[in-house]
Amino acid sequence: MQPRTIFTSFERRHAELWGNAPIRLRHRLHEHELFSDAALGRLVESWPREHYSLVEWGGNGASGGAWREGETAGLSGEAILKAIALGRVWINMRNLPVVAPAYAELMNDIFEELEGHMPEFRTFTRTLGLLVSSPLSRTIYHADLPGQSLWQIRGAKRVYVYPNAAPFQTPECIERINLTGVEFNMRFEDWYDEHAVVFDIEPGDMLHWPLNAPHRVDNHDCLNVSMTMEYFTRDIRRRHMVVKANAILRSKLGLVPQGAATTGPAFWAKAAFQRALRDTAWVKRQNRARKTPEFRLDPTRPGGVVEIGGA
Numbered sequence: 001m002q003p004r005t006i007f008t009s010f011e012r013r014h015a016e017l018w019g020n021a022p023i024r025l026r027h028r029l030h031e032h033e034l035f036s037d038a039a040l041g042r043l044v045e046s047w048p049r050e051h052y053s054l055v056e057w058g059g060n061g062a063s064g065g066a067w068r069e070g071e072t073a074g075l076s077g078e079a080i081l082k083a084i085a086l087g088r089v090w091i092n093m094r095n096l097p098v099v100a101p102a103y104a105e106l107m108n109d110i111f112e113e114l115e116g117h118m119p120e121f122r123t124f125t126r127t128l129g130l131l132v133s134s135p136l137s138r139t140i141y142h143a144d145l146p147g148q149s150l151w152q153i154r155g156a157k158r159v160y161v162y163p164n165a166a167p168f169q170t171p172e173c174i175e176r177i178n179l180t181g182v183e184f185n186m187r188f189e190d191w192y193d194e195h196a197v198v199f200d201i202e203p204g205d206m207l208h209w210p211l212n213a214p215h216r217v218d219n220h221d222c223l224n225v226s227m228t229m230e231y232f233t234r235d236i237r238r239r240h241m242v243v244k245a246n247a248i249l250r251s252k253l254g255l256v257p258q259g260a261a262t263t264g265p266a267f268w269a270k271a272a273f274q275r276a277l278r279d280t281a282w283v284k285r286q287n288r289a290r291k292t293p294e295f296r297l298d299p300t301r302p303g304g305v306v307e308i309g310g311a
């Protein structure tokens with residue numbers, strides 16, 4: 001029998017804290033049939049190439065290192081999970097509700113429950129992703145543009161969440177992410193950690209943090225499966241439009257953009273400005289998210305990789 005609610009710990013204070021401070025909630029998804037070992041194996045085996053990124057991260061620090069992308073190369077779900085368990089890679093399966101509609105129903109149930117707790121909370125452009133990552137692998141310091149939460153399904157990890165204000169994050173930095181699609185080129189200093197809220201999360205934990213708050217993740221020494229949930233509210237969408245307009249003003253026209261209002265004439269002017277320019281060749285050229293695969297999982301050596309086109 002499926003559990004009646006997804007959250008087991010949503011208290012009144014969580015509605016007040018939502019979006020204003022990092023919070024941890026408890027959920028039941030790790031016990032849900034959509035996240036059984038068999039279901040995870042089927043997902044990873046059949047996930048369409050255009051909807052996943054398989055990433056190898058060569059760095060050891062919180063910010064440095066080399067990022068490259070690869071392919072699962074037609075391995076079985078079991079073999080892919082074994083390769084991730086023994087290697088130093090992660091796979092991010094995007095667009096869960098679109099590719100596998102059973103998860104769309106789950107996503108709607110999650111948002112319905114959240115709206116029940118927070119009647120003002122109205123979202124659109126919602127999505128879910130599934131992240132399977134190797135023991136001890138790291139996700140370096142970065143910030144994301146949509147509203148976001150992280151749901152732990154298997155394994156354990158340490159998550160550092162930093163304030164969404166300078167010096168940890170600046171308007172220029174969010175503009176650059178908006179324009180380039182690359183979240184990871186942010187300045188990081190070791191002393192930032194003294195200002196982070198640190199969570200050790202395990203199956204049944206969910207984290208939510210303020211919009212654009214930088215974060216980084218260190219896996220414990222075990223295979224990790226986590227679900228990411230992203231959404232836009234009307235306010236987040238408006239902020240997104242202002243960031244896009246400011247990014248174009250700063251990068252293309254060399255101006256220092258003033259203000260981040262999401263109402264009034266200044267907002268509507270920027271909304272029209274970014275709408276007029278966001279599909280231009282110049283804006284599209286700025287998108288530098290990497291997509292060319294450089295390696296494949298090695299079918300004969302679980303945990304190893306084979307270079308594409310290399311020796």
Ligand SMILES: [Fe+2]
Binds near residue numbers: 215
């Ligand atoms: Fe993130």
